[in-house]
Amino acid sequence: MMLHRLALRPLHFAGLATLVLLGGLLLAPWRSQSPDDAVLVETDEICVVAPPVPHDPKSGLGLHAPRPVPADARCPVCGMYPARSPEWAAQVIFDNGDTQFFDSPLTLFTYLQDVGRYTRGRQASEVAASYVTDASSGAWIRAMDAVYVNGSSALGPMRAGNLPAFSSVALAQRFISARGGVLLEVGQISPQLLQNLNGERRHAHAESPL
Numbered sequence: 001m002m003l004h005r006l007a008l009r010p011l012h013f014a015g016l017a018t019l020v021l022l023g024g025l026l027l028a029p030w031r032s033q034s035p036d037d038a039v040l041v042e043t044d045e046i047c048v049v050a051p052p053v054p055h056d057p058k059s060g061l062g063l064h065a066p067r068p069v070p071a072d073a074r075c076p077v078c079g080m081y082p083a084r085s086p087e088w089a090a091q092v093i094f095d096n097g098d099t100q101f102f103d104s105p106l107t108l109f110t111y112l113q114d115v116g117r118y119t120r121g122r123q124a125s126e127v128a129a130s131y132v133t134d135a136s137s138g139a140w141i142r143a144m145d146a147v148y149v150n151g152s153s154a155l156g157p158m159r160a161g162n163l164p165a166f167s168s169v170a171l172a173q174r175f176i177s178a179r180g181g182v183l184l185e186v187g188q189i190s191p192q193l194l195q196n197l198n199g200e201r202r203h204a205h206a207e208s209p210l
Helices: 002-030 105-113 169-179 191-207
Strands: 040-042 047-049 090-094 099-102 127-133 140-142 147-150 182-184
Touching: 090 105, 099 105, 105 127, 105 191, 147 169, 169 182
Parallel strands: none
Antiparallel strands: 040 047, 090 099, 090 127, 127 140, 147 182
């Protein structure tokens, strides 16, 4: 009997260790390196922390100039890694140079609707610049000067409807001729449209194979 009990103890402690480890993983998303800038991203399955990326004076880039997307940066709206889909990436730069990166123009505009929800302690009035990727050239362009296409056959990072961006109406119309969709200016990107498109993204994510 004694040998039987001793044989069970390692399993007992292993079980406790597993519970502690799982507890740590579950609590980890609520820990942040910066209490003021922590971002809690609520997805259908997990929560992740996506803090803004500080400006690097050694980069040689201006305080509000667009910058490359870090490989480990996460979208504060959906938790995806924008660097994995650079042709869709977007970014918002705050007054102090801190930057949030996004997986698409769709999540950028969703973010701008309620900055404080996705970046604690920040407000829309602190946004100094926002950029999207020109779908025709891959260059950064100002989000508020770009034109967008809705309803095309081009699927975004989550394989659902999205808003590819273009630096000119002519480029957007050329894209529409090939891929379909309708032209939108920034003022036409309404909260209702964003809600509909985000619903498509969630549905596509739920249906995608593991």
